[in-house]
Amino acid sequence: MDKPLSFAEENYLKHIFALSEGTEDTVNTSALAKQIKIASSSVTDMLKRLGEKELIDYEKYQGVRLTSSGKRVAVNIIRKHRLWEVFLVEKLQFSWDEVHEIAEQLEHIRSPKLTTRLYEYLGRPKFDPHGDPIPDENGDFPETRRQILSEFKVGDSVSILGVNDDSPEFLQYLKQENIGLGSTLHIDKILAHDKSMQLSDANNKIIMLSNISCQHIFCKRL
Amino acid sequence: MDKPLSFAEENYLKHIFALSEGTEDTVNTSALAKQIKIASSSVTDMLKRLGEKELIDYEKYQGVRLTSSGKRVAVNIIRKHRLWEVFLVEKLQFSWDEVHEIAEQLEHIRSPKLTTRLYEYLGRPKFDPHGDPIPDENGDFPETRRQILSEFKVGDSVSILGVNDDSPEFLQYLKQENIGLGSTLHIDKILAHDKSMQLSDANNKIIMLSNISCQHIFCKRL
């Protein structure tokens, strides 16, 4: 009985993976409950089941950690999610903010051959429309080192992929300067004395950003 | 509470639609049970639920018939199914026999905008890779009158889309003559006295088919 995993199980694994990125720590029940937006009693239920299937290591009250087989599943879901996002943006002209919800559905389509064909069709992309790395067929993530704005040179045009610092202050500041995800900026000059950047936006409005600010913004060259 | 329909509900509606094509009759429980490969008691259960949601007209022992709202749902599922099949064949180079299973999954993806974009991307196709008609955005099916081989003329090249008669004998016969779905045939001549056709296949092998046989084969011109 190699029954396929349910969508629910796949989603739990994906979220456990997401929450354990960075830290070596175990993921705790309430963090998961919050992330998945579900009662923590339900999470406990599911963790028991995933534990029995050896997709996670779980001992009550001890938090949870993916086994290698659980990780394999999680990474595959993420791979499919991000490939479909690329498809939606590149081939069907969706904008970056519309694709996540649809990819939440498409990521559960089960057909290894489809995944492979899609990957080829899209030209073996390494990053999704939000700049997130797409694991390859072996589950290996590309060198992710996303470039920060301060690494670019005068004359480059970049588009904003995300931020490194999601504090309310910083985000408010960016919003006030009219910088958001997807914005396009051109680097006019870099002041020698403090490495601050003078940029112009799509409307040719001039924006000055300190080097510190520039280190908190992920971009890609256009 | 406009909760979306479950996949199971969508599938029942789709199968009810399929079984009621052609006939004006109601669809009966056991036909459905056989088609969906499920116990008929389970079918009865579901029919009650679909009846309550006014997706079907159902009275016990009386068989079942889609309401207009049920038909709308069913046709939309069929539209998505067939569009995805076109995508898989045209864009991802799948062969006709591989796509149905994957489309069974993709047909349940919920995003009207995705359906629309896909439709445009594929060039508003009217038929799927098996020659089945694709309903348009209003649920109207294209004039389906699929052409039968005997309607073509000398000099035409056609590819086989399906058959009109799925009796074992006939299918065996075609197989023996090396004619299958997707085969390409060229019409060399049509004999005047009995309207039988002399065809040549991809390997230039000559095949003779009676007019009766030709009336049982669906084709499209290449």
Add this chain to the structure above:
DNA sequence: AAAAAAAATTCGGTTCATCTAAATAACGGT
């Protein structure tokens, strides 16, 4: 080291989608 607070689990329910076995209704042939 207690007490208080927070985190996690257990317990008892619910809904959906399925099953098998038993009961009932409809149908077809004599």
Add this chain to the structure above:
DNA sequence: ACCGTTATTTAGATGAACCGAATTTTTTTT
């Protein structure tokens, strides 16, 4: 019109995935 066969529904169960309330364990604070 009756009887047997077939079709259909009912009854009773199960497992997945969720919930809220009560309980237990762990952690933090006094």
